Amino acid sequence: MSEKLGYLEQALVDITRVALGGDTDGVRILSRRLARRPPADAIHPLELKEELFALMSTAPARQVSPLRGADEVDAGDVSWVRYPHGVPAPILNPSVRRSVDLIVAEHATPQRLEEFGLTPSRAVLFVGPPGVGKTLTARYIASELQLPLITLNLASLMSSLMGQTGKNLQEVLSRAATEPCVLFLDEFDALAKSRVDESDVGEVKRLVNVVLQQLDQWPPGGLLLAATNHAQLLDPAVHRRFDTTLEFVLPGFDERLQFLGESSIPALRESDGTALRVVALVSDGWSLAELESWTTRAARGAVLASAEGPVDIAHAILLSAKQRAREWASDSPQKRAEFSRLATEKLGWTQRKLGEWLGVSHVTIGKDLKRSGGGSDA
C-alpha cells in the first residue's frame, strides 16, 4: 500500500487491479469490504454502501462456460460474443415496448410458465426500417437477462466464402444452442436472398441450411432473435419458424422528443425544451439513428464555428432546425401546410410565428392551410 493514498483511493486502485486481471471474485471481495467499512471521509457513506450492495446482489452469478472469459469468439468476422450490461431501455412505441418487456419477463422467470406447461418464446423476429433500435433491443434484452449476446451477421456470412466459415459457424451455433445465451441473427434477409439466387454456389446453400436447421432445433428455453429490414423477402416457411414477429416502426413525435431529452449532448438534454420540441418536429419521418447523427453534426458544427469561449449549442441546433424547416417547406405549398399544421398542433405556433420561421408572410401560411383543407384563422 502506498503511503500517499487514502483509504478510498487505495480501494479504487486495488479494485482496478483485480478487475483488469479478470478476477470477478476478487472484485466482489474488495467491493464487499468497501461496502462493510466505508471510508470515514466518504461524502455519502450510506449511499455508497447501498449502491455497492445493490450491485453485488444484481451482478450475474459466475458461470463456468467456455464462452465466459473470452471477450470475443471469432468465427471469420461473422460473429461476435458480447456481454452487454446496463444497456438503457430503447425508446419504443408502447406496443413494441410491452412485447419486449414480455420477452424479458418470460425468460427471467421461466419456472412460472413451466408450472402451467408453458415455455418462454423461443425465436422472435424483429422487422423494421434501419436505425429504429432492433440491434439495440437485442443488446438490451441480453443485458436485462444478464446473458451473453452472440451476434451472427448473415449478410457478412453469406458473402464470406472462406473455407473456415462453415466450420466456425457450426461451432458457434452449436455452442449457442447449449450455452445460456441470446443468439442474434442480424441481417436475416440475407438468408432469404440467397435462397432464391440461383447463381449462388454450394457453400452458401450449405450455410443457409445450417442456419435453418439451427432455427428448427433451437432448444426450448433458449432465446433466438433475428432482425431484418425486409420482412417481405422471407418466405412463409421461414416466417413460420418464429413464434413472434415484432414490428419496429419509425418513431413518432413523442419518441423523438424523449430521445432528445435523453441526448448524449448535455447542452441539448438540459436546454429549456423549446429546441427539443422544434427538433422533434422537424425530424418527422427520421429514425432515431438519423436524428442522433443530425443533432451530433449540428452540435459539432456549432462548436467548431467558434474558436474559443462559450457556445450556445442548443441555440445553434435550433437554427439548424429552422434551416431544415425551410428546406422542408420550400418543396411545395402542401409541404408548408403540413409543417404548419404540425407546428400548430405540437408547438402551439401562430401563423405569424410560422411565417417568420419559414420565411414567408403569415398570409401565405393561412392560404396554404386553407388550400390544403385544414384552414384555421389563427
Ligand SMILES: Nc1ncnc2c1ncn2[C@@H]1O[C@H](COP(=O)(O)OP(=O)(O)OP(=O)(O)O)[C@@H](O)[C@H]1O
Ligand atoms: N429505439 C431506439 N431507442 C434508443 N436509441 C435508438 C433507437 N433506435 C435507434 N437508436 C439510436 O440509433 C443507433 C442505431 O440503432 P440500431 O443499430 O439499434 O438500429 P437497427 O434498427 O438495428 O438498424 P439496422 O436495421 O440498420 O441494423 C442506436 O445505437 C441508438 O443510438
Ligand SMILES: [Mg+2]
Ligand atoms: Mg441493426
